[in-house]
Structure formats: C-alpha cells, structure tokens
Amino acid sequence: MKTRNAILVFAFGLLLGVSLAVGLGAVEKPPDKIVEPTKPDLSRLKLLGFATGITGFFDPDTGRLYLYDENLVRCTAIRELTALGEPMVRIRN
Secondary structure (H helix, E strand, O other): OHHHHHHHHHHHHHHHHHHHHHHHHOOOOOOOOOOOOOOOOOOOOEEEEOOOOOEEEEEOOOOEEEEEOOOOOOEEEEEEOOOOOOOOEEEEO
16 A cells, blocks of 8 residues: 555655656746847938938838938938839828
C-alpha cells in the first residue's frame, strides 16, 4: 500500500513540475531595451516649386504628388500618377 501511495505522489509531483515548467517557460518576457519607432525614409521625395507659391512633394515609391499651400501648413491636393501620358488621378482635392 505504501509503494502504491508513493508512486501516485511521485506521478502527481512529476505532472505538477512539468506543468509549472511549461507554464513559466511560455511567459512572454519584456524586451531588454526600449526600441524607438523607425522614421520613414523621406530622402526619395522630389521637391517641386510653382510660381503661385504652391509647393509639391512627389513620392516616386507610390507615384503620388502632394500639393501644399504657401505656408506649408495645409495639404491642398493629392494626385496619383498611374501611367505616363495619362491624366493624374485625383485622390483628394
């Protein structure tokens, strides 16, 4: 009878130990250091200036032209170039 109880206690302890090991091993650990968010690469933008004072930025990756007012505060229009020789698509006016 003692050996049967000893085997059950040992099996229960083994099961409890494995459960704790798996549970504690699956906990997500916080990163060691804070990672700053990456800034977008704006070096590919092309700057366009117009005689009316409007400034434009052309993004060759997306084919979009962003037009800003004289003070560079408000985006007045966004156009997208789909194919050369075709009219630009109006995204925002």
